[in-house]
Amino acid sequence: MSFTWTDEKTEQVIGNLLRAGVVLSAIVVLAGGILYLAHHGRTHADYHVFKGQPEALRDVPGIASGAMKLDSRSIIQFGLLLLIITPIARVAFSAVSFALEKDRMYVVVSLIVLAVLIYGLAGS
Amino acid sequence: MNAAEFTFVVWVASFLAGLLGALTGLGGAAILVPVLTLWFHVHIHYAAGAALVSVIATSSGAAAAYVKEGYTNIRIGMFLEIATTIGAVVGAYLATKTPVEGIAIILAVVLLYSGYVSGRAQPEHPEGIRPDPIAVTLRMPGSYPTPEGLRWYQVSAVKTGFGLMFGAGTLSGLLGIGSGAVKVLALDQAMKLPFKVSTTTSNFMIGVTAAASAGVYLHRGYIDPSLAMPVMLGVVAGSFLGAKLLARAKTQWLRRVFAVVIIVMAIELIFNALTGRL
Numbered sequence: 001m002s003f004t005w006t007d008e009k010t011e012q013v014i015g016n017l018l019r020a021g022v023v024l025s026a027i028v029v030l031a032g033g034i035l036y037l038a039h040h041g042r043t044h045a046d047y048h049v050f051k052g053q054p055e056a057l058r059d060v061p062g063i064a065s066g067a068m069k070l071d072s073r074s075i076i077q078f079g080l081l082l083l084i085i086t087p088i089a090r091v092a093f094s095a096v097s098f099a100l101e102k103d104r105m106y107v108v109v110s111l112i113v114l115a116v117l118i119y120g121l122a123g124s
Numbered sequence: 125m126n127a128a129e130f131t132f133v134v135w136v137a138s139f140l141a142g143l144l145g146a147l148t149g150l151g152g153a154a155i156l157v158p159v160l161t162l163w164f165h166v167h168i169h170y171a172a173g174a175a176l177v178s179v180i181a182t183s184s185g186a187a188a189a190y191v192k193e194g195y196t197n198i199r200i201g202m203f204l205e206i207a208t209t210i211g212a213v214v215g216a217y218l219a220t221k222t223p224v225e226g227i228a229i230i231l232a233v234v235l236l237y238s239g240y241v242s243g244r245a246q247p248e249h250p251e252g253i254r255p256d257p258i259a260v261t262l263r264m265p266g267s268y269p270t271p272e273g274l275r276w277y278q279v280s281a282v283k284t285g286f287g288l289m290f291g292a293g294t295l296s297g298l299l300g301i302g303s304g305a306v307k308v309l310a311l312d313q314a315m316k317l318p319f320k321v322s323t324t325t326s327n328f329m330i331g332v333t334a335a336a337s338a339g340v341y342l343h344r345g346y347i348d349p350s351l352a353m354p355v356m357l358g359v360v361a362g363s364f365l366g367a368k369l370l371a372r373a374k375t376q377w378l379r380r381v382f383a384v385v386i387i388v389m390a391i392e393l394i395f396n397a398l399t400g401r402l
Contacts, residue, residue, distance in 0.1 A: 090184075
C-alpha cells in the first residue's frame with residue numbers, strides 16, 4: 001500500500017487540531033469560571049492597580065498543582081494554558097508533516113519557530 | 125461592582141468586540157485593550173494579558189475553518205512566524221520596561237492605522253508583480269480556490285515582508301493585540317499576495333505570534349484568570365456568531381462604523397495618557 005502525505009492532509013489535521021484546542025480550553029475555562037463565581041462572586045472586583053499574579057499562577061507546574069486541588073482560579077489558568085499550547089502543538093505537528101513530505105528546509109523552519117515558542121513558555 | 129456583576133459586564137463587552145471583530149475582519153482584541161482600560165479601569169498590563177489570550181482563541185478558531193478551505197499559505201505563514209515569534213518575545217519584554225503611558229500611545233497609533241486600513245478598498249488579485257527569487261527557493265508561490273477554479277500567484281519582496289513581520293510581532297507582544305493590520309500590510313502591500321490569501325495567512329500566524337508572548341506574559345503575572353475568563357469566553361462566543369452571520373451582513377457599512385469607533389478610542393487613549401489618567 002502506498003502512503004503519501006500531502007499538503008491537503010496537513011491542512012485537514014491542522015484545522016481539526018486548532019478547533020479541538022479552542023473547544024477544550026473554553027470548556028475548562030467555563031468550568032473554572034462557574035466555580036470561581038460560586039465561591040468569590042460577591043467579592044469586590046478591582047484590576048486598576050497592577051500587582052502581578054501569585055507565583056502559583058505563573059508557571060506550568062504551579063498551575064497544574066493548583067488545578068489538581070480544584071482551586072477555581074488555577075482551573076481557569078489551566079484552561080488558558082491549554083489555549084496557549086494549541087498553536088504550539090500546531091507548529092510541532094507542522095514539523096512532523098514537513099518531515100513526512102521530506103521537505104527538510106521547512107522542518108528546520110518549523111523547529112526554529114517551535115524553539116522560540118518553548119523559550120517563551122518555559123525559558124523566560 | 126462585585127465580581128459576578130463585573131464578570132457579566134466584561135463578558136457582554138467582549139462578546140460585542142468578538143462579534144464586530146469577526147464581522148469586520150479586524151479582530152476584537154485591538155478594541156478590547158482600550159475598552160478594558162478606559163471603561164472598566166483595568167490596568168493596561170492585565171488588559172493586554174486578557175486580550176492576548178483571546179487573540180489566540182479567535183485566531184485558532186478562524187484558522188481552523190480557513191486552512192481547510194485552502195486559502196492559507198502554510199509555508200509563507202511558517203517562514204514568517206520566525207520573525208513574528210522572535211518579535212513577540214522581544215515585544216513582551218519591552219512591555220515590562222515601557223511606561224504605561226508609552227504603551228497607551230503606541231496602541232493608539234496602531235489603532236489609528238488599523239482604522240485607516242479598514243476604510244480602504246483592496247484589490248482581489250494584484251497584477252504584474254515581480255517574483256522574488258528567494259520566494260521561489262522557499263517554495264512560497266501557491267494557488268487558492270476561486271469560482272473559476274484554482275488561481276496561481278507569485279510572491280515578491282520576501283526580505284521586506286520578513287522585516288515588517290518582526291515589527292508586527294513586536295507590537296503584538298508589547299500591546300497584547302493580534303496586529304493583523306501590520307501583518308496584512310506585509311503580506312499584501314510588500315509581498316503582493318491576493319487579498320484572501322493575505323488575510324487568512326495573517327490570521328493563521330496571529331495565534332502562534334500571540335502564543336510566543338503569552339508565555340512571557342504568564343511568567344510576569346500579566347494574565348489574571350478571573351479577568352481573562354469572561355474576556356476569552358465572550359470573544360469566542362462573539363466571533364463564533366460573527367463568522368456565522370458574515371455571509372449575510374453588510375460588512376462595508378460595519379467596517380466604517382468600526383473604523384470610527386477605533387479612531388475615537390485612540391484619541392481617548394492619547395488624551396488619558398497625556399493627562400495621566402490611566
